[in-house]
């Protein structure tokens with residue numbers, strides 16, 4: 040069962056008149072109990088993606104679901 044599903048997630052930050060696309064159509068599925076590493080160069084959107092999974096920020100366009108709480112204990 041997937042506990043996290045992101046489908047075609049977009050996030051564009053607006054800095055004044057400048058638009059910075061942090062995520063352009065990210066899709067991700069994570070199964071219960073799965074371990075994964077998210078790797079990429081600085082600025083590729085890793086923190087933006089994780090903040091979205093944690094619901095700290097909202098996507099502008101997406102289907103996102105978090106089926107269960109993630110327990111860190």
Ligand SMILES: Nc1ncnc2c1ncn2[C@@H]1O[C@H](COP(=O)(O)OP(=O)(O)OP(=O)(O)O)[C@@H](O)[C@H]1O
Nearest residue numbers: 052054059060061080081082083084085086087088
């Ligand atoms: N709060 C913000 N306001 C404006 N732009 C942002 C904001 N947060 C991130 N960005 C921009 O979005 C893009 C993705 O940034 P993000 O921090 O998600 O990348 P990252 O992969 O976590 O980078 P790093 O490896 O340096 O932590 C970058 O171009 C960054 O400058």
Ligand SMILES: [Mg+2]
Nearest residue numbers: 082085086087
């Ligand atoms: Mg980061």
